[in-house]
Amino acid sequence: xxxxxxxxxxxxxxxxxxxxxxxxTTRIAANPFFPAPSKIVAATGDVYTKEWLSQSLVTSLFTLxxxxxxxxxxxxxxxxxxGSYQMLREIFTPITNxxxxxxxxxxxPVIIALFGIGLSSRVTTVAVAVLFxxxxxxxxxxxxxxxxxxxxxxxxxxxxxxSLFQVRIPAATGEILAGxxxxxxxAVLVMVISEMIGSGKGLGAFVIRAQSTxxxxxxxxxxxxxxxxxxxxxxGFRLLERKVAPWYFTSKGLQ
Amino acid sequence: MKQLSKTQRxxxxxxxxxxLWELAALVVRSNSFPHSWSVLxxxxxxxxxxxxxxxxxxxxxxxxxxxxxxxxxxxxxxxxIGLSRDAELASRATxxxxxxxxxxxxxxxxxxxxxxxxxxxVILSAFxxxxxxxTYVVRGIADTEKQLIEASKLMQLPRMVQVLFLYLPxxxxxxxxxxxxxxxxxxxTVVAAGIVAGTPGLGSRLYLAQANADTNRVFxxxxxxxxxxxxxxxxxxxxxxxxxxxxxxx
Numbered sequence: 001x002x003x004x005x006x007x008x009x010x011x012x013x014x015x016x017x018x019x020x021x022x023x024x025t026t027r028i029a030a031n032p033f034f035p036a037p038s039k040i041v042a043a044t045g046d047v048y049t050k051e052w053l054s055q056s057l058v059t060s061l062f063t064l065x066x067x068x069x070x071x072x073x074x075x076x077x078x079x080x081x082x083g084s085y086q087m088l089r090e091i092f093t094p095i096t097n098x099x100x101x102x103x104x105x106x107x108x109p110v111i112i113a114l115f116g117i118g119l120s121s122r123v124t125t126v127a128v129a130v131l132f133x134x135x136x137x138x139x140x141x142x143x144x145x146x147x148x149x150x151x152x153x154x155x156x157x158x159x160x161x162x163s164l165f166q167v168r169i170p171a172a173t174g175e176i177l178a179g180x181x182x183x184x185x186x187a188v189l190v191m192v193i194s195e196m197i198g199s200g201k202g203l204g205a206f207v208i209r210a211q212s213t214x215x216x217x218x219x220x221x222x223x224x225x226x227x228x229x230x231x232x233x234x235x236g237f238r239l240l241e242r243k244v245a246p247w248y249f250t251s252k253g254l255q
Numbered sequence: 256m257k258q259l260s261k262t263q264r265x266x267x268x269x270x271x272x273x274x275l276w277e278l279a280a281l282v283v284r285s286n287s288f289p290h291s292w293s294v295l296x297x298x299x300x301x302x303x304x305x306x307x308x309x310x311x312x313x314x315x316x317x318x319x320x321x322x323x324x325x326x327x328x329x330x331x332x333x334x335x336i337g338l339s340r341d342a343e344l345a346s347r348a349t350x351x352x353x354x355x356x357x358x359x360x361x362x363x364x365x366x367x368x369x370x371x372x373x374x375x376x377v378i379l380s381a382f383x384x385x386x387x388x389x390t391y392v393v394r395g396i397a398d399t400e401k402q403l404i405e406a407s408k409l410m411q412l413p414r415m416v417q418v419l420f421l422y423l424p425x426x427x428x429x430x431x432x433x434x435x436x437x438x439x440x441x442x443x444t445v446v447a448a449g450i451v452a453g454t455p456g457l458g459s460r461l462y463l464a465q466a467n468a469d470t471n472r473v474f475x476x477x478x479x480x481x482x483x484x485x486x487x488x489x490x491x492x493x494x495x496x497x498x499x500x501x502x503x504x505x
Contacts, residue, residue, distance in 0.1 A: 007344075014345035033368040091267045095275075101439075101484030105359070105447030105458070106477050109465035113473045114287055189357040189447075196359065196451050197462065204360070211363035219367075223360045230355035 035217050040224065043217045053206055053218075057225065060191060060202040063119065064229075067126025068187045072180055075131045079138025079176075084164055089143055096139070100132040104186050108193045117199045122191065129190040130183045137179025141172030173245045181237050188230050287470045297471035298478055307460075311479065314445055314456035317376045322441040324377070325384025326434060332385070333392025334418060343393060350389065358383045358444055362452045376454040380444040384437045391433030395426025428499045435491035442487055446480060 019037050026036040047053050082088045107129050115121035145168045153163040169176075195204030203226055210219035273291055280288040289297075301307050336342045358379060365375045399422055407417050449458015457476060464472035 010341055010344045011348060015349050018349060033364060090264055091271055094268055095272055098481050098485060101488060102477055102481040103439075103443035103446040103484065105443060105450050106461060106480050109450060109461050109473055110477055113465045113468065113470045114283060185355065185357070188355075189359060192357045192359055193447060193451055196362075207360055207363050211367050214367075216367065219363055223356070223364065226360050227352060227356035230357060231352055234355050 033216055035220060040217055040220045044221050047218050047221045053222070053225075056201065056203045056206040056222075059119070060195065060204070061229070063122045063126060063195075063202060064187055064191050067123045067191065068130055068184070070123070071127035071130030071187070072134045072183060074127070075134030076138050076176070078131075079135040080142055080164060080169060082135070083139040083142030084160070084168060086143075089139060093136075093139065096132055096136050100136055104129045104190050105193050108190060108197065112194070112198065117194075117197075119201070122194045122199060122202070125194045126187050126190050130187050133183050133186065134176075134179050137182075138172070138176050141175035141179075142168045144175075145171050177241045177245055181234065181241065184233050184237060185230065188226070188233070192226060287468070289471050289474060294471050294474040294478070298475040301472070301475045301479070307479075310455075310457050310460055311483070313373070314442070314449070314458070315483075317373055317454075317456060318380060318438075318441040318445045320377050321380025321445065322384055322438055324381040325441065326388050326437060328381070329385045329388035330392055333389045334396065334422070336389070337393040337396030337422070338414075338418070343397075350386065354386050354390070359447050359451050362448060366452050371448075371452040371454050373455055375452060376445045376448040376456070379448050380441040383444045384441050387440055388433050388437050391429055392426065395429040396422050398429065399425040428495075431491070431495045431499060435488060435495065438487050438491055439484060442484065 022034075023036050023038060026034055082092045108125055111121055111125040111128060115124055142164075149167050149171065150163065153167045158166065191202070192204040192207075195202035196208050199205055200209075203222055207219055207222035207226070210216070210222060276291045280290060336346050361379060361382070362375075365371075365379060369375060369378075403421055403425070404417075407421050412421075445454075445456060446458040446461070448454045449456045449460070450462045453459045453462065457480060461473065461476040461480075464476060
């Protein structure tokens, strides 16, 4: 009991100190762009009851989930197929690598130029941004299956699908999950940018509009909401990973 | 399965990219999806423009500055945090929270408080690099061989010597990986700042091309960014392979 208590104190003293310092500084030297945290929290309920923020939140979450699902599923399937044939792998790795090297932010104007700024276009942007990193990690992970295992599965006369699902993919689960986790951040980033430029919908647009109308507290509420979404998704995924592939994390000493 | 020779591979890649591109243009069927040859023509004319090279060098300078400031401050913060278990616990929640906030949402705040100049982009990329790199430093220090630490304690080496000759060398290969990631992130962040906030450089040019519905130009800029991204990444990989020959895979 006492140990747990000390641990909690050790974890929380710094954030508490940080927020209190922030509070005190903003009270002493008021800066219009850095409102006191207590003011932000007090304003939160108010900002959330305004229809546009809750609507923005729903729109953003939909864009994020739909885009992420489409992009990661497409990436997983393509990666699994391309990864299991050496010839395809050799040709597609450089192409995928090139597309992945384009900063994800730069993919947003491309999709807007092609499909406009509607909801489906924003979902496409997130899907495209997630697709290539997931494809590449899956492709690599599937390609790196232990050759001995593949020989055994050949000896056991496993067909293509059986060896894909029972040998290659299980062996690659850990790395694939790591790739999926890294893509969450990309998805959030791209969602925000696609909302910020032009669309007028979603949390990104909310933050920009709050800034341009000098509603700085509203802007802070929007920024913190986006941070909390990112945090919840990342931590949630981490829990999921530990359920699905616990051996991967123990073997890497990450647990 | 048959191995492909290098030329065969290059030809196959070129032909396949061309086919995939034209297929995409056919599927999207929007008159805004340009043919591959018209983009190539546009790209050729873009790289003969003086203003383009100015934008490119400016973007790279901003990224480099953000990268250097970010890695240096992350190294300082990371060493302080990494050497003490209590400091590591205390900062963990804060670091995790800041890291998952998408960097571009800070842009409205930066625009409101200091405007949108090259400085804004430097600050944002330095910020992103700091918070990305600090985890690598902390983890690298945590991975230091326990026996070596014990030995250095027995020898009663001063703290400074421990940091310089024990902790830093043992983190070096992990830091290499972190630096490679951070270099790409610095560049990506500068581009994002240009697109969202109009800070000078390639990003704002790309945004303007899109706003003018000049799709050929949009693709040309994206092409340039892809090439730059590959060059940044592979130059780090080459340096890493040279420096850390003992590491089997990079």
